[in-house]
Amino acid sequence: MKPAKSVKPVSKALLRSTVLLAVAAGIAASPVQAGAATHRQPAEGVQYVKLDHPQPVREAARTEAVEFFWYDCGHSQQLEQPLQAWAEKHRADVALRRVPAIWPGSPEEGVQRGHARLYYTLERLGLVERLQTSAFRSVHNDKADLTTEATATEWAVRHGVDAQQFGQAYRSDAVRQSVDDAAAQFVRYGVNELPTVVVQGEYRTSPTKAGGVDAMPEVLDYLVQQEQLRKR
Template structure:
């Protein structure tokens, strides 16, 4: 299996690092409390978080990943449920050195342009549908701008934002964070810069919110 196939699958493991791929336990939801090493892992090097008041949940996703798309609706519902105590931060995945890095950076530029325009909540699901259902290429400025215009965004405003230094810096930072957080599967969610879960850990995409509930609860009990 080549790296592009891996990137498009649920289990996005760096084969160059020799990491073994375990099959997903689709639909397997445990009735026991999630446990470290099984449903989630602790980062070897916990990362500082940007939100000091609420617990941060950082989601690493890729628009071209079908399981990232599957997580979008339940993650939005989960974030809405926790809107008073959790700050959801999305990070578009960029695997440095992969054959798809260029496409990933194009998708990341689209995401950060939408974020700076305050349009993520309204258009995130539409991006996923366009990529997966309509097979739309959104990896270049021209195709992304055309898509944005069809969704009611001013072309000049979108273009300026897409090309802005702020968006460029965010894209570069996303690539650094992908490595720093040890992401090896998409989607991945890291709670408070310390605990990481993903479909193959949680027992499927549908089981991730339950694990996230537990991790947020544990963080709050520790006084975060």
């Protein structure tokens, strides 16, 4: 897949429908989900793909896993707790980095930028682990609009965050730059489905590839194991 050309502006409804149908088809066709071969080794081109243009990693000591997510994506929300458990299991050998998805040129880009700003504000304040699940629930389940400083601050205060500290982080140059960089990373990594996880800047998996959201941690285990074998 070509990273830039495969990203086309789509409506939120169409994006959700497309991803939902693709995931359903992937699950139906997956031997792991169907029970034909419950322990089949993940294969390149099937459960994961190699990026056309591998990306540099930010940490040399551990294997890097980069998750692209959107607070208003049901499958991203579904992956959150399994991914947290997976990252905890691999805390010693894997560095998990999250990137809020910004689909450049799409009708939802403004909403996604607002959600990205919320995420990077939480990250700057060291609150991602505590509030990530709540953010998913508020946006996706409760349909809360957290795309402006006012609404995001009100939400944060309800969750015990100091309003002044939140506002300073929200308006900071560092958060603004992180949002812009997230949009660029979305294209560079060739993301065409949410959620997507890229291991060591080179191998990408997603629900339709892995055979469903629940199958993604197993594929990630394999990719991390292969990367560790390559380092030996």
